[in-house]
Amino acid sequence: MGEQPIFSTRAHVFQIDPNTKKNWVPTSKHAVTVSYFYDSTRNVYRIISLDGSKAIINSTITPNMTFTKTSQKFGQWADSRANTVYGLGFSSEHHLSKFAEKFQEFKEAARLAKEKSQEKMELTSTPSQESAGGDLQSPLTPESINGTDDERTPDVTQNSEPRAEPTQNALPFSHSSAISKHWEAELATLKGNNAKLTAALLESTANVKQWKQQLAAYQEEAERLHKRVTELECVSSQANAVHTHKTELNQTIQELEETLKEKEEEIERLKQEIDNARELQEQRDSLTQKLQTKKKFTKLHPSLSLWKISSTIIDLMF
Numbered sequence: 342m343g344e345q346p347i348f349s350t351r352a353h354v355f356q357i358d359p360n361t362k363k364n365w366v367p368t369s370k371h372a373v374t375v376s377y378f379y380d381s382t383r384n385v386y387r388i389i390s391l392d393g394s395k396a397i398i399n400s401t402i403t404p405n406m407t408f409t410k411t412s413q414k415f416g417q418w419a420d421s422r423a424n425t426v427y428g429l430g431f432s433s434e435h436h437l438s439k440f441a442e443k444f445q446e447f448k449e450a451a452r453l454a455k456e457k458s459q460e461k462m463e464l465t466s467t468p469s470q471e472s473a474g475g476d477l478q479s480p481l482t483p484e485s486i487n488g489t490d491d492e493r494t495p496d497v498t499q500n501s502e503p504r505a506e507p508t509q510n511a512l513p514f515s516h517s518s519a520i521s522k523h524w525e526a527e528l529a530t531l532k533g534n535n536a537k538l539t540a541a542l543l544e545s546t547a548n549v550k551q552w553k554q555q556l557a558a559y560q561e562e563a564e565r566l567h568k569r570v571t572e573l574e575c576v577s578s579q580a581n582a583v584h585t586h587k588t589e590l591n592q593t594i595q596e597l598e599e600t601l602k603e604k605e606e607e608i609e610r611l612k613q614e615i616d617n618a619r620e621l622q623e624q625r626d627s628l629t630q631k632l633q634t635k636k637k638f639t640k641l642h643p644s645l646s647l648w649k650i651s652s653t654i655i656d657l658m659f
Contacts, residue, residue, distance in 0.1 A: 344378040344387065348443050350436055351375070354390055354397050355428035365428055368397040374527055375429060377443055384454045386447040388427075391524065398427060404452035408444040416441060 351372045355365040375390040375398065390398035400420045408418045416437055417428040431437040 344380045346376045347379050349374055349376040350440055351432070352436070352440075353430040354392075355430065357426040357428070359425070368392070372432070373397070375440075377447060379447075384458070386451055391527075399423070400427060402444070402447050402451050404448060404455055406444075406448060408441050408448075410437060410441060413437070418444070 352375050353367065353372050354369045354375065355367050358364040358366050369390075369392045373390055373392050375388065378387045378389050379385075380387065386402040388398055388400045388402065389396065400418075400423060406418055406420070408416055410416045413434045414431045414437055415428060416431075417426055419426045429437075429440065431440070
């Protein structure tokens with residue numbers, strides 16, 4: 342019957358860096374469909390994801406696998422057969438939880454299938470079945486369940502012709518018609534998304550041109566405003582210089598007014614001194630004239646004593 346998709350979701354796919362074994366390397370540029378498949382022929386579960394025609398995940402679920410949630414939207418599991426670690430980034434915590442639940446469910450189913458396969462192997466290995474004739478097919482081995490590339494070969498008796506059995510190599514890429522339809526629908530969806538992205542890109546390109554024009558206009562306006570600010574700063578500097586000069590002039594005028602007032606006071610004092618000097622000069626002239634008069638009087642009256650002359654001079658002075 343082939344493989345059938347039983348659960349699908351979308352996620353960003355990563356693989357561990359084979360060199361460092363630490364860093365994640367994205368294997369898809371965008372979110373892709375990640376699906377669980379069930380192969381009813383071999384009773385195995387797979388996780389498969391295609392990016393275009395390239396299979397970026399082809400992992401068979403085994404009982405010893407563990408899916409680990411490393412964050413709210415990221416989970417990972419190790420595949421020893423592929424010698425790598427796969428990582429999935431989901432758009433929400435809900436999608437991650439749903440994927441983890443399905444992983445645990447199919448892991449348990451794989452464990453039961455392995456146990457049944459081992460029981461079948463024990464039954465088919467008994468002598469009664471070895472001696473029985475017919476066209477019995479060999480049981481599935483654990484390696485086949487884990488997704489190895491070994492072909493299953495039937496046990497052939499001496500009188501029977503060998504039958505052609507489907508090999509595993511053809512399973513991942515030659516699915517049933519249902520799988521083909523599923524991927525055709527997925528391809529149509531991707532084409533639709535591609536058309537939408539192309540339209541969005543054209544719109545974004547037109548918007549970028551418009552934004553560039555607006556940016557050029559804003560830059561021109563900003564340059565004009567910058568020049569205006571520079572002019573205002575120059576005017577402001579000149580106004581500050583004028584204000585400073587005016588302040589200095591006012592201070593100089595005030596100092597000159599104070600000096601002028603001092604000079605005027607000094608002139609008044611000098612005028613007062615001059616007036617006093619004139620009075621003294623007048624008194625001196627008057628005394629000189631009186632003294633000359635007394636001298637003449639003394640010459641005319643020599644009999645007057647000297648002290649009388651002195652007292653007379655003092656009287657004349659006061």
